Amino acid sequence: MTPPEPTAKTCRAHARMTGPVKPTAERQAQLLKQIRAIISDMDGVLWRGLQPLPGLREFFACMFDKNMGFVLATNNSSKTRMDYVDKLATLGVNGVQPAHIVTSATATASFLRTKHPPGTRIFVLGGAGLKQILTKAGFMLVEDDAELVVCGIDTDLTYQKARKATLLIRGGAGFIGTNPDSSFPAPEGLVPGAGSILALIEAASGQPPIIIGKPERGMFEAALGQLDADPKETLMIGDRIGTDIQGARALGIKTALVMTGVEDETSLAASPTKPDFVFEGLPDLIQALKNAD
Numbered sequence: 001m002t003p004p005e006p007t008a009k010t011c012r013a014h015a016r017m018t019g020p021v022k023p024t025a026e027r028q029a030q031l032l033k034q035i036r037a038i039i040s041d042m043d044g045v046l047w048r049g050l051q052p053l054p055g056l057r058e059f060f061a062c063m064f065d066k067n068m069g070f071v072l073a074t075n076n077s078s079k080t081r082m083d084y085v086d087k088l089a090t091l092g093v094n095g096v097q098p099a100h101i102v103t104s105a106t107a108t109a110s111f112l113r114t115k116h117p118p119g120t121r122i123f124v125l126g127g128a129g130l131k132q133i134l135t136k137a138g139f140m141l142v143e144d145d146a147e148l149v150v151c152g153i154d155t156d157l158t159y160q161k162a163r164k165a166t167l168l169i170r171g172g173a174g175f176i177g178t179n180p181d182s183s184f185p186a187p188e189g190l191v192p193g194a195g196s197i198l199a200l201i202e203a204a205s206g207q208p209p210i211i212i213g214k215p216e217r218g219m220f221e222a223a224l225g226q227l228d229a230d231p232k233e234t235l236m237i238g239d240r241i242g243t244d245i246q247g248a249r250a251l252g253i254k255t256a257l258v259m260t261g262v263e264d265e266t267s268l269a270a271s272p273t274k275p276d277f278v279f280e281g282l283p284d285l286i287q288a289l290k291n292a293d
């Protein structure tokens, strides 16, 4: 028996199962024409580990050319903005300023400034980078009588520190986490990230944290604030659907997935969240942005 000819209905059903219908070049240009600002993830979009991805320099040239506002956003709270500016410079990208970078640590400071006055007493479970950013934002870092516990990746975590954080939260201190990533890649394999430390403190204190990093709102709000941009006119570029795409979507930001990081055709097809655009990598994305002129 020959299978029935595909109808418009079965084609649509197939498109729903396998992913978004690829917009025509014209429709894509129309949608991209509205974009005034870009938020881009870094690992898996600009580079993979130490290896720059194709189109890296051209991507920045294109944004500078178009006078497009941009922010580079990462959940990593342990590096400073300057570390990323320096990394880009070693890869041949000049002109990026610290103000172009949002880390989960800077986003946490921005979030706290909207909720708590300068001088608020904070106990930090985290590294020197996070402490420096919070101090610079006007907060007072203390060991006792803290109003807030802020927790990021702490590579010098001890039982004593976890004990102190737990007792403070049980005593009424607010509990903030920089980012939810339970692990991150080290040369030897995956190792505990900030999310694993948050899980420990949450289990001990009985209190879930407010988390700032992707996919939560705090990170995207900090990026939009820095760009002074309307979400509808902003494009989030990322390689991870569950964080970059899902988080941006929740705020009405347009989304572009690049296939140079963690997702592939199978994971994209299986995901209930579909990005507005899918690009093989930066070269395709640059071409599409140019076509939208």
Ligand SMILES: [Mg+2]
Pocket (backbone or CB within 6 Å): 041, 042, 043, 044, 045, 238, 239, 240, 261
């Ligand atoms: Mg990434």
